[in-house]
Amino acid sequence: xxxxxxxxxxxxxxxxxxxxxxxxxxxxxxxxxxxxxxxxxxxxxxxxxxxxxxxxxxxxxxxxxxxxxxxxxxxxxxxxxxxxxxxxxxxxxxxxxxxxxxxxxxxxxxxxxxxxxxxxxxxxxxxxxxxxxxxxxxxxxxxxxxxxxxxxxxxxxxxxxxxxxxxxxxxxxxxxxxxxxxxxxxxxxxxxxxxxxxxxxxxxxxxxxxxxxxxxxxxxxxxxxxxxxxxxxxxxxxxxxxxxxxxxxxxxxxxxxxxxxxxxxxxxxxxxxxxxxxxxxxxxxxxxxxxxxxxxxxxx
Amino acid sequence: xxxxxxxxxxxxxxxxxxxxxxxxxxxxxxxxxxxxxxxxxxxxxxxxxxxxxxxxxxxxxxxxxxxxxxxxxxxxxxxxxxxxxxxxxxxxxxxxxxxxxxxxxxxxxxxxxxxxxxxxxxxxxxxxxxxxxxxxxxxxxxxxxxxxxxxx
Numbered sequence: 001x002x003x004x005x006x007x008x009x010x011x012x013x014x015x016x017x018x019x020x021x022x023x024x025x026x027x028x029x030x031x032x033x034x035x036x037x038x039x040x041x042x043x044x045x046x047x048x049x050x051x052x053x054x055x056x057x058x059x060x061x062x063x064x065x066x067x068x069x070x071x072x073x074x075x076x077x078x079x080x081x082x083x084x085x086x087x088x089x090x091x092x093x094x095x096x097x098x099x100x101x102x103x104x105x106x107x108x109x110x111x112x113x114x115x116x117x118x119x120x121x122x123x124x125x126x127x128x129x130x131x132x133x134x135x136x137x138x139x140x141x142x143x144x145x146x147x148x149x150x151x152x153x154x155x156x157x158x159x160x161x162x163x164x165x166x167x168x169x170x171x172x173x174x175x176x177x178x179x180x181x182x183x184x185x186x187x188x189x190x191x192x193x194x195x196x197x198x199x200x201x202x203x204x205x206x207x208x209x210x211x212x213x214x215x216x217x218x219x220x221x222x223x224x225x226x227x228x229x230x231x232x233x234x235x236x237x238x239x240x241x242x243x244x245x246x247x248x249x250x251x252x253x254x255x256x257x258x259x260x261x262x263x264x265x266x267x268x269x270x271x272x273x274x275x276x277x278x279x280x281x282x283x284x285x286x287x288x289x290x291x292x293x294x295x296x297x298x299x300x
Numbered sequence: 301x302x303x304x305x306x307x308x309x310x311x312x313x314x315x316x317x318x319x320x321x322x323x324x325x326x327x328x329x330x331x332x333x334x335x336x337x338x339x340x341x342x343x344x345x346x347x348x349x350x351x352x353x354x355x356x357x358x359x360x361x362x363x364x365x366x367x368x369x370x371x372x373x374x375x376x377x378x379x380x381x382x383x384x385x386x387x388x389x390x391x392x393x394x395x396x397x398x399x400x401x402x403x404x405x406x407x408x409x410x411x412x413x414x415x416x417x418x419x420x421x422x423x424x425x426x427x428x429x430x431x432x433x434x435x436x437x438x439x440x441x442x443x444x445x446x447x448x449x450x451x452x
Contacts, residue, residue: 107439191440
């Protein structure tokens with residue numbers, strides 16, 4: 001990959017993506033073989049929002065490459081609590097670490113950070129904006145289960161505030177994919193993502209009902225309706241629980257339908273599906289480690 | 301000089317911004333940060349009849365020649381504007397506005413969750429699209445009412 005930072009999935013070409021996924025396959029096949037690959041690596045984890053999977057998988061990835069991490073810790077215990085700007089925070093941390101993984105509640109935070117430091121910045125989620133490293137592991141999982149060409153994928157739930165959705169939609173424009181977006185009217189894709197998909201000539205359809213499209217899907221990517229992103233609790237209540245996938249829902253689905261979810265889930269996918277062939281979401285989460293190993297390897 | 305242009309006073313030296321969309325003259329002044337405090341004589345014609353536009357606004361600024369950069373920014377709210385640079389009562393240069401690729405420090409981002417609306421040492425920056433502008437940080441697209449977001 002020829003980029004200094006990973007800020008959005010838009011910046012990645014198909015070749016960039018395939019190079020990372022191929023490398024991730026090597027790491028996944030024999031993780032122990034790469035323990036001494038980056039012993040000098042010190043990765044800064046700057047998470048201004050809660051995270052389990054993303055943070056721990058980056059930490060694991062750094063350590064599996066032979067490196068280590070420095071963790072900013074919680075916002076409450078950092079200088080951010082004293083009113084320090086993000087620009088100042090990352091300029092300080094630049095002096096400590098070889099790369100910065102940043103999660104922040106504000107959109108554009110990673111872009112801003114990248115303008116103040118010379119070490120690579122990885123956007124690990126900027127509000128409702130982007131989450132490109134999640135997209136890489138999503139694509140890795142999709143490739144394992146359904147392939148990345150001639151793909152029919154349904155993306156369900158919170159398309160407005162869902163940063164994983166925005167990044168995935170951008171990346172899928174690089175492949176031969178039919179994208180079906182399923183959401184309530186109030187949670188449709190934001191104008192900026194629509195603009196990009198239109199500019200890219202993407203094959204896109206929008207639906208309110210999952211039943212309309214389910215029988216045709218190779219992959220169903222389910223997202224949580226994120227209470228914390230709604231400015232108005234009443235608006236959240238109107239759409240909460242609107243889509244819930246269980247065995248009955250899948251009656252008309254293909255046998256090889258792969259169900260994905262960036263997790264955490266609340267009530268979008270019934271636990272009864274966890275042990276079925278459809279459930280891909282836990283292996284999807286596990287894929288975060290080799291994919292992020294490959295990503296760090298490409299940036300360093 | 302047409303009858304329309306004579307409705308407001310002729311200027312000796314300065315800039316005449318013509319073919320501004322009706323009702324946008326005050327926004328043009330705001331965008332150019334002309335509020336009279338600089339001592340310029342400013343004349344406005346608002347809702348002036350126009351053969352091509354129906355109605356238009358005209359702005360005349362005495363004693364100031366607008367830079368190309370200012371004209372480019374002007375294109376965001378007055379894309380059809382024509383600019384005459386006046387010297388000794390004569391039109392010395394005619395210019396058209398050209399949309400720039402980006403504008404910085406001109407507009408604020410309407411997205412309250414954009415990092416540029418936090419207390420960060422950064423000027424809001426927008427990429428200019430064929431219609432509207434797009435925040436270079438949060439990517440919010442603004443197509444309508446750009447003047448509502450002019451930075452003071």
